Amino acid sequence: MLVRLVQSTVEDSSFGSASNDTFDVVVQPIANVEIVGSCELQMRVATSDNSPPIRFLTLAKNAGTARIRVFVFRGGEAVAQLTVAAQVTNDGPTSSTRTQVALQAQTEREFGHGNDLTMLVLEQKTPPSYTIFLNAADASHKVNFMKFGPIPVEQNPQQLFDDFFADFEALADASTGTYSHIELHLAQRGSWLLETVFPRDLRELVWTLRTRIKTVLIQSDEPYIPWELCKLQGLEDGTIVEGPFFCEAFQLTRWMPGVPRRSVLTLDCMAVVAPVDSGLRATEEETEFLRSQNGTQRRVEGLNADYARIIRAFANAQYDGFHFAGHGAFGGSAGRSEIELDAGLCLRSTDISGSARNLGKRKPLIFLNSCQSGRAGLSLTNVGGWSAQFLRAGAGAFVGTYWSVFDDGAALFSRTFYQGLFDGLSISESTQLARAAVKATGDPSYLAYTVFAEPGATVDVINDRDAGLSNDESN
Known part of the structure; x- marks a missing residue:
């Protein structure tokens, strides 16, 4: 799959000239296809039709419709998304599919408050896994669209989190008017959740950022993980130190990509x-x-x-x-x-x-x-x-x-x-x-x-x- 960004002939004053900007392009297999090699590449806007595109190597699994979702980010902020569908036959590739979409200008009016940290979580069905991309608005944090994963999913997430929440329901039903035992269980489950869904290097990074950022936006297309309940932790003088829950440490909200x-x-x-x-x-x-x-x-x-x-x-x-x-x-x-x-x-x-x-x-x-x-x-x-x-x-x-x-x-x-x-x-x-x-x-x-x-x-x-x-x- 080839991806090219071309400067429009119609100047958009709110978006400005993008010819010198670097964009991150992320592809996500949706159905009947897998990505061979990297799913994330950087590119600049093409200055002419002869400018080379970036190339993602895709492998279809079976005959039928293959679908891939493409995200484009500028400075960690999503500016475009599209889904590309192509027909796959046993006789070889069909005619190529060409799809284009306009970049969405993120004006100060629309996103004037800014987000200190943006976390994008993309799920892959085969093999079951998810990848996390992290971007900080402040360049001094040196978190520029960092990639973590793919992180394998070893069991049915729906059943796992059904059981996860069933534990909380049982604790609430058994409450006699005191809540301390419930919060203790929540703290332990929150620590387990962090250790399970955040790879070690990401846990360490978030711990170092906990006093330097305020707002966090999590964009996730997986429906299961309660990211708010991850309980931060770090290592100090060889001892594990627990911090607040993710939703306490930061002004945190979520959204759906696209x-x-x-x-x-x-x-x-x-x-x-x-x-x-x-x-x-x-x-x-x-x-x-x-x-x-x-x-x-x-x-x-x-x-x-x-x-x-x-x-x-x-x-x-x-x-x-x-x-x-x-x-x-x-x-x-x-x-x-x-x-x-x-x-x-x-x-x-x-x-x-x-x-x-x-x-x-x-x-x-x-x-x-x-x-x-x-x-x-x-x-x-x-x-x-x-x-x-x-x-x-x-x-x-x-x-x-x-x-x-x-x-x-x-x-x-x-x-x-x-x-x-x-x-x-x-x-x-x-x-x-x-x-x-x-x-x-x-x-x-x-x-x-x-x-x-x-x-x-x-x-x-x-x-x-x-x-x-x-x-x-x-x-």
């Missing part, structure tokens, strides 16, 4: 959904805080936990914020992730399809404050679960939980998170504040949350009153 990120969110018209029969004592306090924000700057409306009303609200793109407080479950597979509604009904992640995907027109913040709403896995053809479904539909941010959280901690996390956003903090700062507030109570639920967003994304008040619901649609 999905456009949003640096500005709007919470001008929010929906709050809370089933009447959830039995969760703190839910009323949680939803009342949000409803108290209804006023001149934003509109906050209660939306009945009715399946048809919710689907209609998605289809009509009526909200730029959607908050659910109630029960949820992973269901054993990504396609069965669900939240409980009234009348014994439920909403599943697979319901974010068809016209319901219109919700993305307003780039909403989605917060599912329910158990296991942040879990993901493989659906029939790709990554599934709430986060993947909402982000692919166009959501600007998603917040969910890995396991069942305690009622009071969930309400406190929600209030602190939103208050931070309303006060002008970024989403990663608000998340870190919320974690700290819940941790101060002794509740380990602060570790359960996962946030998909641009770390520096903030809330901008639009005050578009005409975009809200008519009276007969609310309540």
Whole structure:
């Protein structure tokens, strides 16, 4: 496969001249193909059609369709992605396939906050493995698109992490009101997770960076690993010293590669959904805080936990914020992730399809404050679960939980998170504040949350009153 970057004849002032810039090109085999040799090369923009391309050696496995995903990075920031498909026959290669895509300019308006550290995780199916690329914005850290791996995967990751989270669920069920034993188990599992998913040289590097960086963005196309729960550790005078969890040490968020990120969110018209029969004592306090924000700057409306009303609200793109407080479950597979509604009904992640995907027109913040709403896995053809479904539909941010959280901690996390956003903090700062507030109570639920967003994304008040619901649609 040949890759060439060519300067467009139409000058893009926001992107500027790229002729002297170096780009990192990463290829990822998706189906029926493997990469022989390096999957990552550097190149400059071609100055003419005669400029040589870079060459990746690919080997098809069988006759049929082979697919490869191509990423292009500039200074560690993704600027283009495309998937190339080619037909493979037993008689030899078919005619060549030529595909082109425009580089996406990352302007200061879009990503003005910047990310101190970006971690890209790419999964390979055969042989099962993943590769980590790390890039620091500050050149003095000398972390310029460093590659770690491929790291082999020796067992079924879905089963491994199902068991991993089942342990936490059992601990929560056995709780008698004290949380210390739960956090001790979490700490041990977090140390094991770091040692398992981070190679030694990467563990050592992150330990040295822990006091020098603040914001971390993890872009991963594997659906299993709860990176937030990795517990940092280092070696000092021959002794292993444990540090904080990854999500404590840094203002950390996640994202899906290839999905456009949003640096500005709007919470001008929010929906709050809370089933009447959830039995969760703190839910009323949680939803009342949000409803108290209804006023001149934003509109906050209660939306009945009715399946048809919710689907209609998605289809009509009526909200730029959607908050659910109630029960949820992973269901054993990504396609069965669900939240409980009234009348014994439920909403599943697979319901974010068809016209319901219109919700993305307003780039909403989605917060599912329910158990296991942040879990993901493989659906029939790709990554599934709430986060993947909402982000692919166009959501600007998603917040969910890995396991069942305690009622009071969930309400406190929600209030602190939103208050931070309303006060002008970024989403990663608000998340870190919320974690700290819940941790101060002794509740380990602060570790359960996962946030998909641009770390520096903030809330901008639009005050578009005409975009809200008519009276007969609310309540």
